[in-house]
Amino acid sequence: MLISESSLRTFTQNIFLAMGCSNEHAELAADVLLLSDLRGIDSHGVARLIGYVRLWENKRINAIPNITIVHETPTTATVDGDAGLGLVVAPFAMQLAIKKAEKYGSGWVSVRNSNHFGIAGYHTLMAVEKDMIGYAMTNASPLVAPTFSNERLLGTNPICYAFPAGKYPPVVVDMATSAAANGKLEIAQRLGKQVPEGWIQDAAGNYTTDPHALKSGGSLLPLGSDRDHGSHKGFGLSATVDILSAVLSGANYGPWVPPFVAFLDPPANPVGLGIGHFVGAMRVDGFRPVDEFKAHMDNWVSRFKSASTVHPDQKVIIPGEPELEAQLDRKQNGIPLVDAVVNDLNGLADKFGIKRL
Template sequence: MVITEVSLRKFTTDVFLAMGCNAAHAQLAADVLLKADLRGIDSHGVARLTGYVRLWEKKRINAQPNIQVVHQTATTATVDGDAGLGLVTAPFAMQLAIEKAKQFGSGWVAVRNSNHFGIAGYHALMAVEQDMIGFAVTNASPLVVPTFSNERMLGTNPICYGFPAGQYPPVVIDMATSAAANGKLEIAQRAGNAVPEGWIQDKDGGYTTDPFALKSGGALLPLGSDRDHGSHKGFGLASVVDILSGVLSGANYGPWVPPFVAFLEPSANPVGEGIGHFVGAMRIDGFRPADDFKSHMDNWITRFKSASRIDEQQGVVIPGEPEYEAEIDRRQNGIPLVDAVVADLNEVAGKLNVSPLTT
């Protein structure tokens, strides 16, 4: 099914309203999910919506949170999300970081007691829109093994930086610190496809291409896949995300991070509260005039795009470029959803007395 942005936005907002979210939170949460679908990151868009609903049904998501700043200085803060949607809590934290940056040059906000926050790029781009450098990370359900281990200890723990440019779209580096994001496995599962070697290991630590291997004790591998190809670097990056998001904020970290799926229970002995995020904003004019920076960003992009090619048909792709192009296309031509996602969404919509998805 291909559905218009307007129709999908209304459907998603209606689901969040049916969960008990207020209008502002429902619209914001829908906007975060739609941004993922528009940018072609299908694994983190409305395909995730039913997951939030099921966690809400288990009373693990608070649809009416009292989000509070519990500690702050001029340039830093810690936010308690009151078990609310990360789709709402993280934008709250980034807006706070932006306001601090406007006044003092930079702002850094740690978040605890939250839930899955969608694509990291959404939050980083909030700062980019203000001529700032945006930064966003989050820890996540433990699905990833450290190098040399077969025990799930870390999430896919994405890192995102966003940089504004002038005539070009922003440079956005938004990536998992695992060899592949879990959503990529879900896409392969729905399509019945094998995944590339190096994404997953089985319960004994051997490579497998079975996208369902996680359900039989397997795990995702860190970025780099194995020690010979740099998995210790992926492990290191994931650790940075986990420490900033969890240890610094007072959220859970490592194997204690609560699972995103409703049928798995959180740890009986948590070390913190909920999932954690960490976001930041830096004013470019704290370093040099913003127009100068953006002009040189354009020059940087132009030069990299003109780099000599191995294959004349394939040039250098600037980080964020495919997502920018996808957003232009999907705003005009609609958002494609696979049948399995549509069926799942409509099943939940029926339970919540929400009108089903239609083209």
């Protein structure tokens, strides 16, 4: 099913309003989810909406949070999200980081007591709009086993950098530190497809292509899949995200991070509050004039786009390029939603008494 951006945006805002969010927060939360769908990251868009509603119903999401700064220096801060939507809490933190960067050159904010914050790229692009380099990461529910382990101790723990350019779009490096994001498994489940080898292992530590393997004790693998292919590097990146997002902020880390799904209870012995994020903004002109930087970013992009390739029908893909192509297409032609997601969304519409898709 194809649905226009405006229709899906209105629908999503109405769901958040029905949860009790303010108009401002409903618009912001919908904006974060819609950007994900527009950029082709279907795993983190409106398909997640039912998950937020279920967590709210189980009193694990506060629709009217009092987001506060609990620790602060001129260039750093720690924010408590009051169990609010990460879709609202993380932009608050990034705005704070940007304000600090505007005055001091850079700003760094850790966040505790939050929830799933959508795509990391949304938050970094906020900094790019101000001619800054954006940085965002979050820890997540433990689904990933460290190298050599079959115990789920880390989340998919995405990390994102975004760099402004001149005539070219921003370079946006937005990736999970696991071999694949959990949302990719959810997409495979909806489509009834297997996943590539190297994404998941079963409870015994053997590779499997079954997207349902997590339900029987399996785990996602770190970026690199195994030690021979660099999974220790993926593990290291994921550990960095976990420490900066949670150990630094006072959120839960490692196996204590609460699950995104409502039918699983959070760990009984939490070591912190909610899940954690870490965001940052750096003024480009703190290092060199913005125009010079953007000119050289354009040169960088141009040189990599012109690189020779192994096969004539291939091209070097600049980070963020496929997402932008999807965004341009979907703004014009509509956002595709699979039947399973449409059914979930219409179920929410019926629950709250709003117009179906």
